[in-house]
Amino acid sequence: MRPSLDIWARTCTRYAPERAIRATTGIEGQADINDKRVPLPGWVPARRRAIGDRICAARTHRNLIQEGLAEVAGLDRKTVNRTEQGAHSLLLDHLLLIANALDVPLADLVRE
Template identity: 50%
Template sequence: MDRVRDLPDDDNWIPERRRAIGDRIREERRRQNLTQDQVWMAARINRWTLQRVESGEEVKLSTLMRIAYVLDVPLADLVR
């Protein structure tokens, strides 16, 4: 029988993973030679929201989906 993976005792791993997602988004944006302004306007999100995403703060899944769409990359690649 398959076993369910247990969570760590604390949630310290969550901010680390959010920062990693933000880093991947920033790296992809820069790789495509796009500015933050270009991305937030195309994604129809707020400038501060994109800055929060790239800094690893808590954001909505729909926001990540918008950014992935604008960058033309699978969401899974950004959140892996």
Template identity: 55%
Template sequence: MSFSSPPTDRVLARRRAIGDQIRAARLYANLTQETVALRAGMGLVSYNRIEQAHSSPLLDTLIRIADAIGVPLAELVREE
């Protein structure tokens, strides 16, 4: 199944919120983007694009990021 339509405003807003939550958790853990990317087994540019909400990560990638930061996945994707 392929989705060709652009993401809705709600999806973009959630993507930004998740990026913000990832950044906050990373900063709270006193980690650099480079450290998290390395621990998660991904490139720094790819990681940065997720934090900046320029790309939409796969669930597996979010799990690896949560593990790299040392937080539960739910902390990164919770809605407030």
């Protein structure tokens, strides 16, 4: 028997709070009224998508598919996809691995 969504959210919060918030509210960056998190400003997801676009451009310039980049970087293909789509908060470690795999400076991926 699967645990209820509420139980899952409470047990996973310390490991992935953004996923737990999304699971309980359906909205990224927002939580229920008892939580002290505030919604992300609109420029944050926009910058995330811009970084993802630059990663995608560098990947296609190198004639790599997402699976190929993931293999070279040592990441999962879904992680590469979510990063390019700007679908979740980026980890610095993932950005470093991707920049190294694409042989581009990290600054080129995150510049404005």
